[in-house]
Amino acid sequence: MTQRDKTWLFITLAIMMALTLYPAFGSFSGISGLRDILLFALFAVSLDLFWGRTGILSFGHATFFGAGAYGMAVMTIHLAPGAAWSSLAGLAFGVGLAGVIALAVGYFVIFGGVRGAYFTIVTLALTLIAQQIAIGWSSVTGGDAGLIGVPPLTLGIPITGKLFYYVVVGLLFAVVLALWAGLRGQRGLVLRAIEDDERKAQTLGYNTPLHLLAVFVLSGLIAGLAGALYVTGTGFVAPDMIALLLSTEVIMWVAVGGRGSLIGAVVGTMIVWRLQQEVSTLSASAWPLFIGAFFLAMVFFFPDGLPAAAQKLWARGKGMKEGRTA
Amino acid sequence: MTGGGDLRTEGLGRRFGGLVAVEDVSVTFAAGGVSCVIGPNGAGKSTLLNMICGAIAPSSGRILFDGKPINGLSRHAIARAGIARKFQVPSVFGSLTVAENLAVAGGGDTEEVMALTGLSGERDTRADVLAHGKKQWLEIAMGLIRKPRLLLLDEPTAGLSPEETQAVAELLLSLRGACTVVVIDHDMHFVRALSARTVVMHQGRLVAEGDFASIERDPMVRDIYLGRA
Numbered sequence: 001m002t003q004r005d006k007t008w009l010f011i012t013l014a015i016m017m018a019l020t021l022y023p024a025f026g027s028f029s030g031i032s033g034l035r036d037i038l039l040f041a042l043f044a045v046s047l048d049l050f051w052g053r054t055g056i057l058s059f060g061h062a063t064f065f066g067a068g069a070y071g072m073a074v075m076t077i078h079l080a081p082g083a084a085w086s087s088l089a090g091l092a093f094g095v096g097l098a099g100v101i102a103l104a105v106g107y108f109v110i111f112g113g114v115r116g117a118y119f120t121i122v123t124l125a126l127t128l129i130a131q132q133i134a135i136g137w138s139s140v141t142g143g144d145a146g147l148i149g150v151p152p153l154t155l156g157i158p159i160t161g162k163l164f165y166y167v168v169v170g171l172l173f174a175v176v177l178a179l180w181a182g183l184r185g186q187r188g189l190v191l192r193a194i195e196d197d198e199r200k201a202q203t204l205g206y207n208t209p210l211h212l213l214a215v216f217v218l219s220g221l222i223a224g225l226a227g228a229l230y231v232t233g234t235g236f237v238a239p240d241m242i243a244l245l246l247s248t249e250v251i252m253w254v255a256v257g258g259r260g261s262l263i264g265a266v267v268g269t270m271i272v273w274r275l276q277q278e279v280s281t282l283s284a285s286a287w288p289l290f291i292g293a294f295f296l297a298m299v300f301f302f303p304d305g306l307p308a309a310a311q312k313l314w315a316r317g318k319g320m321k322e323g324r325t326a
Numbered sequence: 327m328t329g330g331g332d333l334r335t336e337g338l339g340r341r342f343g344g345l346v347a348v349e350d351v352s353v354t355f356a357a358g359g360v361s362c363v364i365g366p367n368g369a370g371k372s373t374l375l376n377m378i379c380g381a382i383a384p385s386s387g388r389i390l391f392d393g394k395p396i397n398g399l400s401r402h403a404i405a406r407a408g409i410a411r412k413f414q415v416p417s418v419f420g421s422l423t424v425a426e427n428l429a430v431a432g433g434g435d436t437e438e439v440m441a442l443t444g445l446s447g448e449r450d451t452r453a454d455v456l457a458h459g460k461k462q463w464l465e466i467a468m469g470l471i472r473k474p475r476l477l478l479l480d481e482p483t484a485g486l487s488p489e490e491t492q493a494v495a496e497l498l499l500s501l502r503g504a505c506t507v508v509v510i511d512h513d514m515h516f517v518r519a520l521s522a523r524t525v526v527m528h529q530g531r532l533v534a535e536g537d538f539a540s541i542e543r544d545p546m547v548r549d550i551y552l553g554r555a
Contacts, residue, residue: 186429189422193430196419203379204431204472205405 008180012263016173023162032233035165037273039230042172044253044265046222049179050215051251052260053188055195056115059247060105060123063130064220066242067101068094068227073147073237074140087154091228098224099217101130106216111209115198127247134239146238153232164233171229175222176262191215245288252291255298258305267307330358330506331392331408331475333378338387339530340373347373349530350387355476357392360498360507362517362538365527366550371510372414374527375478379411380404391476408475410468412482414510416461420454424464427453431468442497443467458485466494476506483516495519518542526550 001009019038023031047061071094072087079093080086109122134141141147153159159167183191190211194201198208231237240246249272257268272291279290302309333355340348348370355361363371376382378389380401389396396404405411419427424445428436440446443463448456453464462482469477479498483491495516498507511517517524517538524541526534528550534541541547 189426189430192421193419193427196421197417199381199401200413200417200419201430202401203381203405203411204468205402207400207402 005184008261008263012173012176012180015263015266016169019169020166023165028161031162031165035168036230036233037270038168038172038266039226039233040250040253040273041266041269042168042175042229043223043226044250044257044269045172045176045179045262046219046226047250048254048257048259048262048265049222050219051254052262052265053183053191053195054212054215056212057120057251058123058216058219059120059251060126060130061219061223061250062242062244062246063123063127064098064102064223065227065230065246065250066130066134067098068224068229069231069237069241070094070134070141070147070227071097071224072228072231073150076151077147077149078140084154086151087232090232091225094228095221095224098227099221102217102220103213106213106220110212110216113209124244124247127242127244130242131239131244134242141239142237144239146236148236150231150235150237152235153229159232168229171225172266176266179262248295249291252295252298255295256302256306258308261307264305264307268305271306330356330504332357332390333476333506333508334390335374335378336388336390338374338377338389339385340370340377340382341385346530348377348384351527351530351532352387353525353532353535355506355508357475357506358503360502360520360522361509362520362522362524363508363510363527364512364514364517364524364541368529369527370530371527372480373530375411375480375508375510378404379409379478405472409478410470410472410474410476411478412465412469412480414480414484416458416465418453418456418461418464418468421452423450423452424448424456425450427464427468428471431471434471434473436471439467439471442470444493459487459490462486463490466497474505476508477501479507479509479511481511482509483511483513488515491516492519 019034022034026034043061043065046064047058051057072090075090075093076086080089083089105123105126109119114122135143138144153164190201190206194206194208194211201208227241230241253269253272254265255268256271257264257266259265275290275294276287279287334353336352338348338351339346351370351374363374365371373382377384380396380399380403384397391407391409396407399407419430422430424440425436428439437446440449443466445460445463445467448460453461456464462485466479466482469479483494486494491513498509498520501507509520521538524536524538525532526541526547533550534544534547
């Protein structure tokens with residue numbers, strides 16, 4: 001294990017420990033608020049898996065989060081209301097729906113050779129189409145008003161309150177650690193190689209579209225899982241869970257945390273949500289304007305994310321101190 | 327190496343709109359042999375290589391590898407059939423170290439190949455900070471480590487010193503019998519050092535082939551290189 005790996009594990013486990021201890025000090029509303037933020041962090045991890053490991057930016061990830069959310073809501077409210085297994089069926093339906101959309105869209109786009117900015121534009125259009133379906137198909141989705149009355153997660157026993165919080169923390173870190181472990185070896189190297197030079201990777205015998213599609217679908221499944229769990233906490237689903245603003249925000253969360261590290265997406269989500277709370281206390285309508293300006297600032301001044309910028313500053317400060325000592 | 331593969335093209339052609347890049351090229355590169363493809367700029371050499379490794383589809387003709395047609399196969403399928411390619415501009419994975427590049431390229435003994443190509447001291451160096459010559463060696467190493475049956479090299483000595491050029495020639499000649507090697511190069515000193523079977527292309531067509539000594543004496547080939555043909 002390299003020093004870099006050890007540092008990554010230390011930071012990840014430290015964050016996990018802090019989040020595990022939080023319910024001992026936090027209020028009920030604080031715990032449920034942080035639980036929702038951690039589900040958004042899981043969503044951000046899903047984008048970081050694709051964007052961070054392949055270099056291809058998806059502007060349509062809210063589609064998968066929304067598919068998970070609507071899948072869970074439709075199953076538990078319309079198809080199997082009150083059934084003991086409805087939460088499990090809702091999870092399967094929501095995650096499956098997100099996966100099928102990722103597979104169908106990803107197959108044609110990725111095997112069609114769409115890359116770079118074109119991929120970003122196509123996925124942006126995907127979110128717009130998905131949102132229009134969510135609004136227009138009102139008999140199923142509830143239209144503009146969405147669906148109210150999604151029951152709490154029940155897996156044999158009701159998963160609510162602190163238990164739900166711990167399930168989310170456990171799931172988030174299980175996903176982060178599993179992805180980290182799975183991408184450390186040859187698989188991770190191949191993805192980095194594809195990001196560097198896809199043509200060269202093909203001439204070495206790698207079916208690069210298949211690799212990219214596998215990562216895209218896995219990313220969509222994780223986003224769908226985050227969406228499906230999120231609505232069991234809020235109790236409702238609405239079109240803004242499948243909207244362009246959410247697709248923009250998740251890019252922001254990953255960009256702030258620094259793409260490619262997975263745990264950075266978790267940190268970035270928490271930083272931006274904290275900022276959102278502060279900005280919203282000043283003006284509720286100022287947030288979309290602020291996030292746009294903040295995004296531009298990130299791109300120009302901290303393209304590798306805030307943790308990387310802090311690391312550079314620390315290294316520079318250390319260098320200056322050593323220079324003075326010498 | 328796993329033994330060379332036999333490559334044959336039959337009436338191979340490629341057009342880009344009205345431009346004929348390669349026309350009716352029928353040539354055989356026998357298993358285990360070392361061959362050079364030479365010709366002035368625009369002769370169609372790189373287009374020929376691109377068609378063989380699946381980067382572009384032929385407009386006409388067939389490509390047979392060990393007797394089996396490989397036209398229409400994807401790049402990765404052709405690579406898996408045992409064909410490795412080195413590009414004209416060194417193509418390595420810049421964000422990976424030398425050892426990681428070789429690990430991605432696959433399979434073989436990384437230390438042995440690094441020693442063979444003089445890269446042992448650069449094991450943990452990121453490829454994007456390597457000097458041009460080292461990148462050339464790395465890409466050759468990435469081809470070798472895959473133990474290909476056919477190794478296609480597009481200008482492997484560009485930017486190398488005379489000593490390094492000689493070393494590449496010796497390395498390629500040492501592969502004779504174990505791997506079929508096809509080299510495109512403009513450097514006549516290098517081609518002479520290989521002293522291999524040489525195929526001459528001009529304006530998309532194959533105009534001469536034979537051992538390098540006879541090709542060097544061929545008046546038509548001299549005219550082509552002097553711009554008189």
